[in-house]
Amino acid sequence: MSAKILIVEDEAAIRELIVYNLQQAGYEGICAENAEKAMAIIHEVLPDLILLDWMLPNMTGIEFARVLRCNERTRLIPIIMLTARTQEADKVTGLEIGADDYVTKPFSPRELIARINAVLRRLVPEASAQVVEIDGLRLDPVNHRVTDGNKQIELGPTEYRLLHFMMSHTERVYSRSQLLDRVWGDHVFVEERTVDVHIRRLRKALQWTGKDNWIQTVRGAGYRFSAVTEVPIKDSNTEI
Numbered sequence: 001m002s003a004k005i006l007i008v009e010d011e012a013a014i015r016e017l018i019v020y021n022l023q024q025a026g027y028e029g030i031c032a033e034n035a036e037k038a039m040a041i042i043h044e045v046l047p048d049l050i051l052l053d054w055m056l057p058n059m060t061g062i063e064f065a066r067v068l069r070c071n072e073r074t075r076l077i078p079i080i081m082l083t084a085r086t087q088e089a090d091k092v093t094g095l096e097i098g099a100d101d102y103v104t105k106p107f108s109p110r111e112l113i114a115r116i117n118a119v120l121r122r123l124v125p126e127a128s129a130q131v132v133e134i135d136g137l138r139l140d141p142v143n144h145r146v147t148d149g150n151k152q153i154e155l156g157p158t159e160y161r162l163l164h165f166m167m168s169h170t171e172r173v174y175s176r177s178q179l180l181d182r183v184w185g186d187h188v189f190v191e192e193r194t195v196d197v198h199i200r201r202l203r204k205a206l207q208w209t210g211k212d213n214w215i216q217t218v219r220g221a222g223y224r225f226s227a228v229t230e231v232p233i234k235d236s237n238t239e240i
Contacts, residue, residue, distance in 0.1 A: 002028045002141065003120060003127035006047035008038040008064070009082065010056055014105075018051065021109040026129040026142040027116070033057075035064040042074060045185065048127035049120060051112075052099070054083035062097055069098040078123045080115060082107075126168035126182075135227050137211055139164055148209040158183070159202045166215065166225035175222040199223060 005022055009015045010033045019029035030047060032038035034057050041047075050068070054061040061081060068074040079098065084105040095102060100119050103112055120128040132139045138147045139160075146153040146163065155163065161183050166174075174182070176192040184194075203212040216224045 002026055003048040003124070003129070004028045004030060004045065005116065006030045006032065006038060006041060006050045008032050008035065008050060008056065008061065009053040010034060011053075014053075014082075017109065018112070021113060022116075025113045025116075035059040035061075035067075038064065039067075042068075042077075046074070047077060048124050049078045049080065049116060051080050051082055051116075054081055062093065065097050065099060078119045080119060126165045128168075132164065132167045134167060134170070135211075137167070137206075137209065137214075139167055148206075148211065153205055153209070155205055156201065158198050159205060162198055162202055166223070170225050170227070173218045173221050173224045179223065195223075 005027050007015050007018050007022075007029055009018070009031070012033075015031045015033070019031065022029040030041055032041055036058065038050075052061045052065060056064065059067075061083070065079055065081070068077060068079065075098075078100045080101045080103060081099045082103055082105060100123065101115050103115055117128060117130065121130060125132075129141050131141070136148055139145075140147075141164065144160065146155055146160065162179070165179070165183050176195040179195050180192065199215060199217075203215055206212040206215070211227075214225055214227050216226055218224050
């Protein structure tokens with residue numbers, strides 16, 4: 001599952017350069033030349049990260065960032081500001097309105113990708129192109145492969161996204177509705193029981209590895225991914 005990155009930049013040459021380098025890094029780039037078109041895209045699908053130019057026509061990047069941070073649906077989307085402004089006061093302004101990082105123009109594509117990787121690893125780990133590995137279970141987002149040791153695990157696209165999300169958020173319990181929002185998307189309307197179906201499929205795919213019990217049902221709460229097997233507490237009078 002490659003991360004969707006929205007590029008809000010009015011210069012076509014810069015947009016094209018960024019899209020090319022995002023694709024080389026395993027990400028999907030979506031473009032908008034102004035805040036209005038960016039908001040229309042966001043209404044359809046939430047990006048995993050926004051690259052936001054400071055100087056945009058009609059509405060500046062700073063003004064648009066404030067709008068995003070005030071909206072419940074968009075307030076948690078990571079934002080990296082792109083700008084030619086180099087003064088410390090400008091950087092502080094960008095960070096104070098809620099930007100997660102700040103890249104000054106001209107920038108090298110390698111630096112930009114490194115900044116994107118860092119923000120995604122910190123804030124949206126399941127959207128990062130970084131390999132996730134837990135006790136031999138390995139998920140490679142770039143090659144879209146899941147392996148245990150040297151053997152590949154065959155997963156459907158939904159089971160793959162579900163496993164990626166859960167491996168990136170171990171030990172935390174997620175309700176069915178939370179998993180629907182984070183894995184299926186907030187604009188997809190399906191029954192909560194759909195989650196149960198895909199959890200069963202994922203467990204079945206992992207069964208031969210002996211790691212299917214890492215996907216744990218938490219009664220009345222939801223599901224948790226944990227490589228720590230819970231050992232039942234024995235009664236003190238029971239023989240060991």
